[in-house]
Amino acid sequence: MVAFEPQSQPEPQGPACQNVRGWERLLSLGGGVLLAILGASKQGEQGRRQLGVGGLLLMRGLSGHCSVKSAMDDPLAEIRYLRARVQRLQELVLMAEEVADRTRSAPVPPVPVAPVDIVTPIADELASREQSR
Template sequence: MSLTQNVHRLERAVSLATGATAIVAGVCQGGTSGVLKALGGAALLQRGLSGHCVIKGLISDPKSELECLRERVAELRAALPRLQKEMDSLKGRQENRLDHAVEETFPASDPISP
């Protein structure tokens, strides 16, 4: 079951505009309140882009919305092992690059200067 669009065209446009404005204002403001403002803006931006609002869904059809959320959590859980494997691989490549850079920067044949 996929998330249905429950936010209509005008609501989406308002969410996109308000979200983008809040993100910019939060970043410019800085601090804890700025971060909170930017996060709220990101939520509004996501609402406008996806056309779905979880809160609106919980109010209008809570059973269906909870089922969709459960399915989404199950999908994310299933993806975790793959993501962990990718992260481990990335970490290994970064460590190899760092080792190579250290070897290139400090060759063993160069004497240590006093």
């Protein structure tokens, strides 16, 4: 009868959001920053690789989620998690496309032009300014 019975709750999809905690997370952040700095200072293929790996470690440390670790623990749960993320990204892309279509198809309102009084000669205006002093 109660709407919040445990049976009415959907099962959580995918693994917990954070599977990297504590020292492991701090080491990922520190190593990511170090590799990103080293990779950015180098040119060539090795620098790009270091920058890429550093970026991945930074993402792992910032999000607290490691897909490799999760896939080793429970591969099916990781697949469900990734599928849910892909679906959410698809929804966001569709929303962005709708907004872009609306802004492209919306007519641009005309800009009102203020009327210009060119009938009054400049001499008359100067004379009225002199009288007001």
